[in-house]
Amino acid sequence: LRYDYQQPANQYNDRFILSKGHAVPVFYAALKQIGLVSEQELLSLRKFDSMLEGHPTPRFAFNEAATGSLGQGLSVGLGMAINAQRKSLGYRTYVVLGDGECAEGSVWEAAALAGNDAIPDLIAIVDANRLAQAGTSLDAHEFTRYEAKWAAFGWRVLTIDGHSMVQILGALVEAAAHRQGPVVIIAKTFKGYGAHTMQDKPGFHGKAFKPSEATEIIEQLNAQFPQAHAYTGGMPVPQKPSAVQVKQPTAFAGVHIDALQTAVPLGKSIATRKAFGLALAQLTKDHSDVWTVDADVKNSTYTEFAEVVVPERFIQCYIAEQNMIGVATGLALRGNRPFAATFAAFFSRCFDQIRMAAIGRVPLRLCGSHSGVSIGQDGPSQMGLEDISMLRAVPGSVVLYPSDGVSAYKMVYLMAGYDAGVSYMKTTRAETPVLYDYDEQFPLGGCKVLRSSAADTLLVVAAGITVHEALVAADKLAAEGIAVAVIDAYSIKPLDAATITATARKAGGRVLTVEDHYIQGGLGEAVAAACGPEGLAVHILGVTQVMRSAAPEELLAYAQIDAAAIIAKVHSLR
């Protein structure tokens, strides 16, 4: 590695990702040899206050990415390699994979894109030790298979004896010299090599030895590798390849609203997904660290608006959502602000990658379009009725759900400025009327009280498309002489619990939530949890069954989340 160990964030450093995260003690031990980890630190492995966790996490600065859920490291490395390529930074990205994890489809999503786009300076090393946790790995030691697979996916393949230092070094030199595309080194290894009692035997995965066993094994290894035994530590810290230019984060001073004003006059309608696209394009134009990653739906999510503005910060990942998130993670870890967008439903395809990004403290920015039954005829497979639940259950996440173009546009800026974790916005397919003035503010953790009076007998909390249903219901109920308050809970996480509970108390202590989403883990449960300690009465309207193909308004009625359902529920609660 060409690596400035004094500054792990040096943007010219080579990058090393241990995709087979369970092997991380070896990495820690190697860093001890070059003086970056002390003996005391090494022996703190897996203890509460240690930075050395059981699998790689960013609590240890030299862990390039959080791994431990297998098959994800190559996508992250690909994102880093694309960053190097497009900015001509010259660093190389190395990713060590296990043979077992090569059964994960996500590996082949990354391999396919890297091969197709001929990404240089990306070097994968497969530690083909034949044994997985519970048996032999899929391709075990059948090297013609590895070679055929990787070559078919567009990679230069080098197969070596992974226990021969001469072959290892030779392959690394050859891989570094190959600039026409990615290179994979298939290393034939044996698990427990050199420890005769366990070498190439099953049953030792993740097992710690008793002290007496460990002593014997260390003796075997010392006998087998006298040169390693003679090694006394100390290794030159590589010189940094060129002057450090640590990039400063871009300040997000204000919202450039012009693009939205041009697109939609007040009083007219625009789809929130389109407002998202307009804002993303504006951000991309104004901020050099804003990127977009797509999975073949840019003309549905409207990320195509951003591609047109700056094609060199747009990455087409094809229909491969797991790799899309991995690439975004790699870009974000190298100091960029990538947005990844697809249908809300399809974030269920890459939930594990999002989960790992959160563990890695990566500020992913995600937008899920076409959310809810309101998409209509395409049917349940396309609907996205669990995205709020998924994304709320991510530590440090933000979940936003705009009801109109102005709030959608402004909250894209809010996401751009949110660096503390994963931020998610869900958008709607249909056009919705613009509710807010262009200068309305939408702070994180806020909400908008849209209807309120001293006579309120109940508070309706809605978000996204159901805000419009709630307003219709409130107006019809008002005509009947029933006053209800209405809140647009655009910030579902964090939720504005203070305003919601205060408004509810003024409305007879009764709340009715309504959402175009399954009840479980959605807006209603978030409100119920927020109101829980107060002893307020919370009633929830949401989707409870498998949906079907039909017109949007039919499905809003069928799911009992339209204005009529709100009115009926209010009547039933009187």
Added chain:
Amino acid sequence: LRYDYQQPANQYNDRFILSKGHAVPVFYAALKQIGLVSEQELLSLRKFDSMLEGHPTPRFAFNEAATGSLGQGLSVGLGMAINAQRKSLGYRTYVVLGDGECAEGSVWEAAALAGNDAIPDLIAIVDANRLAQAGTSLDAHEFTRYEAKWAAFGWRVLTIDGHSMVQILGALVEAAAHRQGPVVIIAKTFKGYGAHTMQDKPGFHGKAFKPSEATEIIEQLNAQFPQAHAYTGGMPVPQKPSAVQVKQPTAFAGVHIDALQTAVPLGKSIATRKAFGLALAQLTKDHSDVWTVDADVKNSTYTEFAEVVVPERFIQCYIAEQNMIGVATGLALRGNRPFAATFAAFFSRCFDQIRMAAIGRVPLRLCGSHSGVSIGQDGPSQMGLEDISMLRAVPGSVVLYPSDGVSAYKMVYLMAGYDAGVSYMKTTRAETPVLYDYDEQFPLGGCKVLRSSAADTLLVVAAGITVHEALVAADKLAAEGIAVAVIDAYSIKPLDAATITATARKAGGRVLTVEDHYIQGGLGEAVAAACGPEGLAVHILGVTQVMRSAAPEELLAYAQIDAAAIIAKVHSLR
């Protein structure tokens, strides 16, 4: 197809899965030609009362599987092909994929297993039309790439002109004759073939034409394909290949508890994951429709107990969770009761497949082991703190969380008998004391009131490992003179709202939930939603931040979900 159209469930029928589900109108139209769909039905496409939805769903009996989220059909077909192989049923399984969806890693997970296991009578057809939704597909019309990829994954490859009926029929005959492994037919096609205004042009994906445009296009097609124009309908219904033997579902009369009794005497401890394995083995022994699918963790989830009993109903999917769920879906759709198990955390890898199984009304049976911070040192990537949230947000699902060996064992039987949707059990890594007698019953939607008195000032609702913390807390609080009720909410969905609210009312109307899971979408929010209409006060203890590696008891304390945290919270609420 050799297909008995009078009985779609005939177990000897060939199977046809349209993995590129958006093309389903073509399938409906084809079935109209052979008289299985009426003109009126065809014209009801995508309407509320129609069985013909926008993407395939089981509301139409000839849709073999719900598709529409891309890249999933091959795994489902693989499960069906394995069913045919292991039962010698002789049917063939055909799966039509788009070229765009071949970028999905899940396709390669399925391809790798089918190739490795040389599964016969599985025929994939790739409709390589070059154009995806937003641009060209990854491999477009580069046929050497398709051929290299599929061959490398162990498939016989036939490349044809997909518009030549002679070549299509020839390839199908050749594929049917090849019994040594799976076969893929790569069909070179053009999107909109024969309609000159749109053939091979982008911008027509998912677009409907105006009536005038449609008329013109139909005229072009009539001119281009006069033979098709002359076709007047009518096609012989294939004869069924042999006598119908529709398998009767096995009755689950009683629980054979002996295996558990042998493994753990009352008063001792056993891990719930081990009790799961013991019950699964017993069920596998007693019921010929119980299968197990694994993703290389059988020695952690203890599904290895089932493998030993009946190896021919055990499928090793290697480290590929998406394909594991797809294979289980295929097996379930062919009348089996497969159980799929991995770490709870890794169900986040296949959430989209689970989502689609629910849309397809498939009774998947899932077990997630090693759930919660209580796994300890392996760290956050392995913890599974969002599984309750995920699995609750699945329509028709059941979510079970046993606290001890008896409840775990018995609830595996409960899952076996649950055919109405996806059932999920989460288990714990550590051993926990047996709380219940062997003859205790655990009905779906029930709970257990473990501590209760007239003096209760609060109800603690726990599940799984926190039940043990809650009992310790209750006993310590009792010693202080503070009486609290304790409920084991083993059935998290459906939740026993009636017992919980009744017990809460008797305990001062106050509830404290505690769970080894993120708060969002978990037990606490489920309880808050259930108690919402009653206006009870609900307080939630759960995980709120990214965890780390440490001893289990340290992490239960750090997450503030241990007995001490419960006691502190109860004190703060007085």
